[in-house]
Amino acid sequence: MLNDLPLSLLFSALGVLILLSAFFSGSETALMALNRYRLQHLAKQKHPSALRAQKLLQRPDRLIGLILLGNNFVNILASSLTTVIALRLYGEAGIAIAAGILTLVILIFAEVAPKTLAATHPEKVAFTAVWILLPLLRLLYPLVWLVNLITNLFLRLLGIRLKQSPANVLSAEELRTVVAEAGARLPERYHNMLLTILDLESATVEDVMIPRQEICGIDLDDPIETIIEQIKNSRHTRLPVFKKSIDNVIGLLHLRKLLPKIPADAFDKETLRQNLDEIHFVPENTPLHQLLVDFKKHHKRFALVVDEYGDVIGLVTLTDIIQELVGELTEDESLVQPQKDGSYIVDAGISIRELNRVTGWELPTAGPKTLNGLIMEHLETIPSPGTSLRLNGFKVEILEMEGNVVGKVRIYPQK
Template sequence: MEHLPLWAQVGAVFVLLFVSGFFSISETAMMALNRHRLKHLANKGVFGAKTTQGLLGRTDELLGVILIGNNLLNTIIPVLTTSIALRTFGSNNLVLSVATGIVAFLIIVFAEITPKIVGATYPEKIALPAGFIIAALMRVLKPVVWFVNLFSNAILLVLHINTKGGRDQRLSTEELRTIVLESGNFMPTKHRSILLNLFDLENISVDDVMIPRRRIEALDFEAPFDDILRQIETCYHNKLIVYQGDIDRVLGVLHVRKTLAALHKQELERETLRELLTEPYFVPSGTPVFQQLQYFQETRQRTALVVNEYGELQGLVTPEDILEELIGEFTTSIPRGAGSRRGWNDEGECIVAGTMPLRELNRWLQLSLPTDGPKTLNGLLLETLEEIPEGDVCVRIGDVHLEVMQSDDQAIRTVKVFKPKSRQAARSARG
């Protein structure tokens, strides 16, 4: 180096700084890579993805090559810079101090901070092509890396540190939920909503999605036969629960279309009606929704009756009720509750029935009423008020303002819901 001109020696210093920066930027980019996305890129055959994935599978060797190269260069650069300064400006303490300060500044800016910031910002763009160079260096420096890692692995062994145990990159449900929430414009809103609902299903039982006992459309087998025929002809559903006297005494499930076919042939009598009934399918209260969905698939049933520990009917659940938790309510669903399903009016108000399930209400009006306690709006209000109100009562639950409009001795029948102010303000701003 002493025989080279000054400009060549300075140029050599900057070349070494560039190479040192390459090691720094490669290390940061590879460590910042998302392992799951890298696996996806490798499966798609993206250039450099498989090579980089293989390097990250040998972290000890990868870091060994990068750190050996980086530290070796960062040691050579000060020596070379100091030598140039002494030959150019003479030997004195001021020259040494200035040279040391300049080389420290150059290493920090050009070989450490700037490359690491760029590597952390664009990990994929840098790590994938850099992987080929690092892989070649690993083959060349394999004996040196093995020798250095021999000592480092011995130290880790003495300290009882298991490096293999820390490579598990599996994500928890909450981590997956966070990834979906932060997907932003990369995923359609509807798809993101379905995935989030899917994560919630593990904490939901059939009690949360069933049609409550009070709202089940059922047929009393002991009613006058003309009334039975009239109800069958005007029935909205394709299947009817048939009971005898009391809805807890379920006889079976009636297929309405088959019954109407028999009626048109004038073959329908009370005993013929009993023969058309299929065996009821009961499930215990508290059954997880995922498990119930699997039961529907295995038994090829379409309707399940939810009963409590005393055998009393609590509600009715179908596969459609479970699917609505995932994708939202079907447009073919029968209108439920007081008023209608039009949603908020121009004043930001909506009148609903007290029997409406909270999960359905939250989904319909985009609210956040608590669902970890009572299942219906009536139950939530009674738990909050601790009594059945005699007149109009207003209550605030979270950010939702509610007004009891109608009640009787047994329950709250009708409630007016006011749109949260934050939603109204956002709507006004958009307008």
């Protein structure tokens, strides 16, 4: 029957079959290369092509079965037509030549070219192909179902159990990689903030707390005049109140509640006691994300941090946690001062996490929480001004000491 058809018609049919083969090959690559999260986003916005693509990808075995069924059918038919054309033009001697030419044509025009195009522009190719593939799947569903059934039975005989693909769930590390590679699509301030939020789970209260020696509080053993003056000049809205030592804390004073009562002649220590709120305590190893939950649950914004013996070692506020998230908006530039020679003058009281965030360095955060602590741990002694050391590949020169702690240092970044 094919021998009776004109050669022009046979060549036209062969061209159509190669185009169909290219369509099936490109469609497979495009659909498998689609970004699943972007697809899900578009589907939620009721994008017609995205909805169809999502429906096809819900059962990838059926999609692959349909595409391979169509691709193999057109390739085999193309091979048959090529054989007929070769016989009519050159006889049996032309079959081998025609087979080689057809292989090269299919490889270039029906495999490599369409798959390369689909891999580089998956949405354009896939969103066009779904309008053909979905009706075709409905039309050929019994045949596709039968092929999948036989395939699954064969795989079971080999001991392979097929399970439905799990939902696309990203781990924290995978999500961090996605955010890190977002590049220019995400503004830098949001980029850094999202990475910090992902790191929040590994950060503890000890990473952001104000150390014990820097806590500003009210000692009830001080004269009432001293206490009033301290309240009037305080830079903080909340102050812990204690007797003799911060370990003997009584409560938390909210200055906005008390300030209107200060001018009154009746103001005294008893009035101060009556205006104290209950203070919140947290262990030093409490994760920051858990502290956020506790603050919300107990309607708190302030907590004292205690160690395993119950001694106060610092305080933490909601502001400290927010600064951990958006620190680049509120950092004190005086803590890290770039110099003309490329070095940095750094206040050693700065937290290592903040120093890493400001400079982009990767100093270790698993041990000491401040630069001073890291230097002390490395030297295992109290240094003197002029001491130099190499800290995690950085040359560090100690410029000032403040008692037994390091004051300022000069850091030369790695080259």
